[in-house]
Amino acid sequence: TGYITYDPGFVNTGATSSAITYIDGEQGILRYRGYPIEQLAQNSTFIEVSYLLIYGELPTKQQLDDFTSKINRHTLLHEDLKRFFDGFPRDAHPMPVLSSAVSALSTFYQDSLDPADTDNVELSTIRLLAKVPTIAAYAYKKSIGQPFLYPDNSLGLVENFLRLTFGLPAEPYEIDPTMAKALDLLFILHADHEQNCSTSTVRLVGSSEANLFASISAGIMALFGPLHGGANSAVLEMLEGIKADGGDVDTFVNRVKNKEKGVRLMGFGHRVYKNYDPRAKIIKQTADEILSKIAGGDELLDIAKRLEERALSDDYFVERKLYPNVDFYTGLIYRAMGFPTQFFTVLFALGRLPGWIAHWREMMTDPATKIGRPRQIYTGEKQRDYKPLSER
Ligand code: CMC
Numbered sequence: 001t002g003y004i005t006y007d008p009g010f011v012n013t014g015a016t017s018s019a020i021t022y023i024d025g026e027q028g029i030l031r032y033r034g035y036p037i038e039q040l041a042q043n044s045t046f047i048e049v050s051y052l053l054i055y056g057e058l059p060t061k062q063q064l065d066d067f068t069s070k071i072n073r074h075t076l077l078h079e080d081l082k083r084f085f086d087g088f089p090r091d092a093h094p095m096p097v098l099s100s101a102v103s104a105l106s107t108f109y110q111d112s113l114d115p116a117d118t119d120n121v122e123l124s125t126i127r128l129l130a131k132v133p134t135i136a137a138y139a140y141k142k143s144i145g146q147p148f149l150y151p152d153n154s155l156g157l158v159e160n161f162l163r164l165t166f167g168l169p170a171e172p173y174e175i176d177p178t179m180a181k182a183l184d185l186l187f188i189l190h191a192d193h194e195q196n197c198s199t200s201t202v203r204l205v206g207s208s209e210a211n212l213f214a215s216i217s218a219g220i221m222a223l224f225g226p227l228h229g230g231a232n233s234a235v236l237e238m239l240e241g242i243k244a245d246g247g248d249v250d251t252f253v254n255r256v257k258n259k260e261k262g263v264r265l266m267g268f269g270h271r272v273y274k275n276y277d278p279r280a281k282i283i284k285q286t287a288d289e290i291l292s293k294i295a296g297g298d299e300l301l302d303i304a305k306r307l308e309e310r311a312l313s314d315d316y317f318v319e320r321k322l323y324p325n326v327d328f329y330t331g332l333i334y335r336a337m338g339f340p341t342q343f344f345t346v347l348f349a350l351g352r353l354p355g356w357i358a359h360w361r362e363m364m365t366d367p368a369t370k371i372g373r374p375r376q377i378y379t380g381e382k383q384r385d386y387k388p389l390s391e392r
Pocket of ligand 1: 009196226227228229230231256263264265266267268269270271272320322325326327
């Protein structure tokens with residue numbers, strides 16, 4: 001027994017030490033392995049950032065080439081795993097499909113799952129980074145009834161993913177470099193965010209020494225929720241709702257302030273940031289660049305900007321330090337790229353994957369790691385005696 005600290009939602013409980021990501025929520029600072037997110041966004045690539053998060057240092061040219069070619073060699077899915085997609089209904093949401101297929105990887109690689117075997121962990125890391133984009137693209141193809149393409153390993157990770165998602169077997173697929181670069185940037189911005197809900201899930205599941213695939217599959221499902229990764233889809237639904245109601249942001253903001261059931265300003269607020277989310281700043285600029293290229297722009301961008309301006313000057317949001325978070329503008333960019341709303345959270349998962357892997361690996365090699373096992377404050381009945389059915 002003894003004294004138990006009550007901290008619902010772990011608002012103030014440090015469950016681990018970690019050397020991966022630093023956040024200062026008051027100042028709006030985010031760094032991966034010490035490097036400011038702004039510098040990585042400007043100069044790096046998603047594959048390089050993945051290496052940085054997982055191995056702790058920026059790679060040399062040789063290390064980056066080796067890492068890239070290893071990933072390229074593992075992009076294919078087992079043909080039996082491809083058939084797995086047939087078992088889902090046509091309109092299946094791609095997040096549970098993604099999680100199920102990642103979970104199923106544990107059955108295809110049963111010989112190499114031991115979390116204590118570093119070679120196996122390395123192989124699982126590469127397999128995940130290589131195969132999750134393929135799985136994600138197939139989840140999309142399945143939902144629109146198109147054939148699955150085989151990966152083209154002469155392409156980079158993001159380019160390959162775009163081709164697998166939007167390409168057709170009968171036609172050459174022309175990769176739009178602006179789109180590939182923007183997606184790469186968004187993946188960098190999503191790549192890690194210390195002990196968020198999905199990463200904590202990956203750690204908690206992994207703390208029982210469950211394998212990497214099983215742990216990541218659980219993390220994907222934690223990300224699915226609308227308060228976490230699902231927020232990027234929810235933002236777009238919210239903007240569409242406002243547009244359908246005539247585009248009046250005041251009415252919507254008042255509904256939020258009146259705390260109407262289920263009405264929150266999606267894409268606003270954050271457990272840690274009490275300032276503008278540094279990722280949202282970079283994304284807003286990208287949204288402007290990408291959407292200005294589309295003929296006539298996007299009316300939803302205009303609504304989003306008016307909504308942001310309105311909220312930032314309203315006492316309700318100011319007092320509660322609610323600012324736009326990473327999800328506020330991403331949906332608009334994904335939509336402009338041609339992704340359906342349901343798929344947005346899958347894109348978040350693709351970006352977050354290296355962070356999950358880095359945390360799982362850090363935990364497995366940390367001598368302080370113990371199985372996660374929170375305590376509780378019991379509020380149920382005191383002891384009472386069993387009554388036979390006839391007396392109840
Ligand atoms: N709209 C309206 N009110 C809000 C919002 C919002 N988006 N976010 C927080 N509040 C209010 C909340 O009602 C509470 O008010 P009061 O003190 O009067 O009860 C106060 O602000 C504190 O909120 P909280 O729910 O205690 O804060 P939290 O740290 O538990 O929640 C959050 C953080 C991100 C879940 C929340 O801000 C939220 O629901 N935001 C909308 C969903 C969203 O955009 N999620 C994406 C987060 S960033 C990326 C990711 O993690 O995936």
